[in-house]
Amino acid sequence: MADIKPYTIAIDEERLNDLKTRLSLAKFPDELDEAGWDMGSPLADVKRFVKYWQESYDWRKAEAELNSVPHFVTDIQCDGFEPLAIHFIHVRSKVKGAIPLLFMHGWPGHFQEVLKVLKPLTEDGDGVNYPAFDIVAPSLPNFGFSEGPKKRGFASEQYAETMNKLMLKLGYKEYVTQGGDWGCHISRALAHLYPQYCKATHLNFNSANPPSYFTNPILALQHAILPYTSREQRGVGRSKWFDEQGRGYNSEQCTKPQTLGYALADSPVALLAWIYEKLHDWTDSYPWTEEEVCTWISIYWFSTAGPAASVRIYYETTQNVDGRKNKLDHQGLRAWSPGVKLGFSHFPMDIQVQPSTWVRTLGNVVFEKEHESGGHFATWERPDDIITDVREMFGKGGGAFGVVKDATGYAS
Template sequence: MSTAKPYKLDVSDDLLSWIDNRVKTARVIPDVIHASGDEWIDGTPTAVMNEIVDYWKTKYDWRAIEKKINETFNMFVINIQEADEDITLHFVHHRSDRKDAIPLLLSHGWPGNFLEVEHLLKLTNPEDPRAQAYHIVAPSIPGFTLSSAPTKPGFGIAQIASTYHKLMQALGYSHYVAQGGDWGSLISRSIALQYPEFCIGVHINFIFTRIPSPLRHPLVTTYLALRWLTPEEKKRLGRLQWFAKSELGYAQIQQTKPQTVSYGLLDSPTGMLAWILEKLKTGSEPDFVWENEVVITWTILYLIAGSAWHARIYKEAAASLEKDVYSRRISSQVPFGFSSFPMDVGYVPQWWAAATVAENIVLWRDQPKGGHFASCEVPAALIEDIDEFVRILREKGSSVRWEAVLKAGVNGKY
């Protein structure tokens, strides 16, 4: 395996010129008149698009944003061989100065990216000297933003998880904690399933899983059949059901025709922005404001990739998720934690997750506020839960595994 090399973001003038020309000549089509409160029912509204496209034309400065990204994030690339593919993996890596720091692998999903970890970088050197410190590692999914794309089908969640594990080994982190949301939650679960001897714990903030087997879990399926649910469980499951019924059109087209939809999205910066913004709005608290600058920056990162893999992951993952993730429980060797944010769309009750997701659930939190992008919306709450999960690992878990993860932190490179 090759060594990691420092990386600086430097988008070519030609690509920026192409993006600018597309934005300057963009057509924002009119919408129908909706009743108050229904403005987003058919997708990103014209009024919102007009405002943000005007901002992009007149105020947005990519070079200033690019400079800020390079100053904020310590970025690297490394070549990793996985499943007959040579992946140039982009990742953020911030090492702590603390000798007791442990490696924390943070995995994003779609339409997210590595910028989501900005508010978590403080974990390398927390203000409270008694708080746990972390070495932060945040890769970009192959084919997303700044990581190269696989060239053949079949590169699913298990292969992404293996790529990330190889990254951690290359960094000297033989043992580590994994955390993720959206696709990152499934990547983290796959890591725990494939490498339980190295992953000492998994914390996620998004859950999808299968219906429990009536033969193996008759009591759980009885609860489901009779809807023996608390009011809060009904509320959060109801949001999942609403999303599955009304909001999964994007996933169905990306799962079936990822190449076709990508021609349109990658050839139209404003089209990609509308596609992304709609999901940011859908998955967030109603009062959370996605700044224009942030939405445009996330959009440009996907345009830079020039790859259909932002959509293709839905097809490749769907083909193998049942076999690779949903049909297996994380063993008791790997403690599991979950944080549920009320405006997220992936949820099952703890007793359901115990039957299908993980044998050893040590932390379960129903947070009162936040959505799908918790690290952006409510980073303090997510940090609190990560710290509590790791405290449980430290105080109640295997002392041998804790010593191993401490040693891995000392041995880290770059």
């Protein structure tokens, strides 16, 4: 289509020089003796990354690698809001009958997370026994190289509307999704609002309530009388840690994102420390390299809407719910969604690790797989596990096999 345009990531030299200047002028806090990760990002780590980012890191090399896959941009307009230029990766499989898959990131992630699974999912498969996929991996509004709205009220309903309109604009009348974190929540919103288009979702994040005897009597009985599996027992401890020690960022972003935004927009060191804490704490001992971390943070620093914009999704989704059309706050997203098949990959070091009886309250769960390792950024940490699970869920014999009847789309 004419208004779907190729996009090339190209950060100008002025912004690169500004970043290096700001890094060179960084003022670091002191640190208590024997301070550990429990107090936040350690001083030595942050100094090491800042030095590398300023003196050794090559954004142009990273930029070229990011541009090695096809990027596009197109305007999408939600009801009541201005049109937004939405950036996305789109790779069409050459395999006949490939399944359109909308890959959605969360915070503090971005579109880059798809790169480790992109080639295997699009190029492999025979379209019958072994599925192949058309992949659409957008920068969510306010993230990466997508624009963000200027008006208040852009919440889960609008993120879902944007994603659904993008897929329809690409010609996909039916599609499936994959996501964790906000990608999970937006998948849930799509399941509630657009079940005629979004036919199934594969999630690597748990966000559900315990079963109730009033709404899920069988699951509630199972939850009451059956002992937790070893995975579920470990998950109780992990979820307790997050609720008691890891939710500080969430409270700030849900209530006062503007105040936090000044630090994120003005200081690359503050942005680095804020996000790197999550890259460390939410993964399963993943060996982050300086190159990976600097590229990850640079995408936020150079983002179209600015790094402060990304945290607004928390406020907009949790506040002023009564004035919203569909009122899809977190509790609304946890309601049963009929007609859309669900699959879950459980990773032990995610930030919420819930029992199977909980996630089965969300809808028709046709696939579940538990893994011995992995955390919140599963597609980046354990890409082979995500590839295997998605293929199993949508392949012949899988619970979501044949769920997409109309897989045609326009070549962008």
